[in-house]
Amino acid sequence: MNQLLLSRRAFLIGCSAAASPLLTPVSFAQASGENRLVVILLRGAMDGLDVVRPVGDRAYEALRPRLLAESRGLPLDGFFELHPAAADLMPLWTAGQLGFVQAVATPYRAGRSHFVAQDALEAGSGGREGGMTPARDGWLNRAVGLIPGATPHTAVSIGRDPLMILDGDAPTAHWFPSEDTGLSAQGQALLTALHEADPLFAATFAQAQDLTRATASDRIPRHTKAMSQLGTYVADRLREDARIASFSLGGWDTHQAQARTMAEQMPMLASTLLAIQSGLGPVWGTTLVLAMTEFGRTARENGSAGTDHGTGGMMIAAGGALRGGRVYGIWPGLGEGQLLAERDLMPTADVRAYAGWALRSLFGIEAQALEQAVFPGLDLGTDPGILL
């Protein structure tokens, strides 16, 4: 086992230029075997204007008098400041392993519904109307289908809940520690026969059985909350066969008393990211984490020290594969005439393009396939260069 770990580390050091666009496609395809992508879905619409505060924009302070009175940000680059409750992430920022993309959104513009917008974010759909694809599959699943040599273990969704972003034709795994029923082998066999005979249950049952067997040693004590261990679970999977992992973190819908909620949400997100980092060890060096949310929130705080549903949002990126320590994106400004519908941050880029370039760099998926199959209708544009 030690032998194996050592050799993997040696291999990693040898491939530290893994994601360089200068590598030839062939060596690239081989190298992509060690790259990792984690996609976190921040459900509820994270307020990117509070997490990474554009204090350099002269209009900002007037838009958020009550929120800014509550806490002082941590300087990032002279224009933006980080939410203070995310202070644990500052070392990552300093190390160039944390970055942000401001003013991004999916193409969904027809409303500000969480649910249609989350579907759009996971489906990767291109229309203004948002929602799912006709096949009800997710963009990350379609991407897995394009990775040469992908197996059912290449991509894994983590948690109890279904995750549309990984649903679709490509087989993927679903991981969460599970219990042992205590049934005899005969009882198990009888249940297996029944579930195999019912098409609604067959595939899920088989995976449930695998889970129960595979997770015997990581079982969560029945009385603890699993969330705190999520980052560790993700890292464990990625150190094994998985190269792509996805999960969701909720609780971002801050209509009121936003300062209080963010004081809980930011440490939760930070500890999840840091648990992935420490769990991955050297593999962190070839890992990219993208945390995306369904839309941003109103530029102006609302009447209850919170914010309502908006449009332009922010993506968080982390990992050793990231060219971090900077805030990406074209800043549209918050001044008069610069907001969308006089209320929301104006999106200046399609968030799918950033995900697309990440897939291209990490797994060598062709641009044409990205624009047609993974993100139908997407114009990838020029490489924003967020990867090393």
Next chain:
Amino acid sequence: MTEPASLLEEIRFGYGPRAGWSLAPGGVEPDRVMAQLSAPDPDAAVWNTMGMADRFAVLIEAKRRKVEGVTGPPLPDMRALARRDEIAFVTRPASARLGFVERLVNLWANRMTVAITPGSLVWIASFRDDAIRPHIAGRFADLLKASLWHPAMLIYLTQNSSVGPNSEIGLRRGRGLNENLAREFLELHSMGAGYDQADVTELARLLAGMAQDETGRRMARRAVEPGIKTILGETYGEGIHEIDRLVETVAARPETAQSVAVMLARHFVQDDPPADLVDDLARTYLRADGYLPPVYRALLAHPAARQPALAKLRSPQEYMAASLRAVGLTGDPQEYKAFQRRGTRLGEVMARMGQPIYRTRQPDGWPETAPGWLTPPMLASRLDWAADLAQLTGDRADPVAQTRAVLGELASPLLLGAVAGAEQRWEGLAVLLGSPEFMRR
């Protein structure tokens, strides 16, 4: 007392047959099912723990004592009450004699979701008993009004903090609107389509200041936004009456009829409901001016509601209640003592099966289709529950007889063979409770 329901009625329109109960022969009889809606609920006295008025009285008195620094005779323990209310999410359906009524209460309470937040904890059960339950067999507009104004909703969707920007408080303190409830009312509770952002904002202006206290519905005058609001092309002024008029207008919209029809057909019949059934229900809704019983009756009379094939997956709540009913744990909370051990408490099991009680992640409520409940970890947790419950109760009964009692002629030969083939009684029961057939309705 109502007459016994048939097997199919218990399964598709209730929480499953209870052990030892007699069943009526035949399939779905609309008259018999509809009779439940006008029957007195024999379980009400057991479960209706405390109404809205009494809850207000206790909270007000507790606050008074705190402010004035005085004591008095002990008040009901609201936290203990909330814990009892919480577990009733499972145990009330498990014991229900009027299964259709209970299913409707849960369905509507899920459409107008309120989840536990620090302030809404004491209001959750009252929301179901005071806002939903009295209106399931009435007009949809009344159901909408009652849920819109209930304290649990005003807290959960943060309406309490919305202030008209040109109201007295708004002008003096620079406060403003919170669109949360206005948006979810249009999107989730009523129309679902056919409105735009301007309608949401205008509705938020109309709703600003709405409140509920021990005296009932009222407008907090100093938070009310003055002026005309234009919503869905109609103009409104201010006040309770104008909000009622808006709700009536919304309830009468064809988009609302469509949305209600899809919800009912999807919940009771199949995930992807037949178009003619949905059309039928939507037309009935409009013809009946939003009165709900004729819509239910149209559903019960439709061939798709009477087919023997069970197309729907039971939610964790429905599954747990059906399994408790199947093994006869259907009444005295003392019976649940076996589930007091850490890790086996009903609430914890529900969370592992994917439905932490009253803790929906989002205001769109629990999933109404199978994929939302069929992840490997959730299914594994169902099998755990089946085995745990069978081990607890399955040492006496004959599992084949139990299978016939809960599935009757719907039990497949494959299932009967598997149950009979188990090594011991409890495992036979575990196979029944853990089978796909038992998880369907």
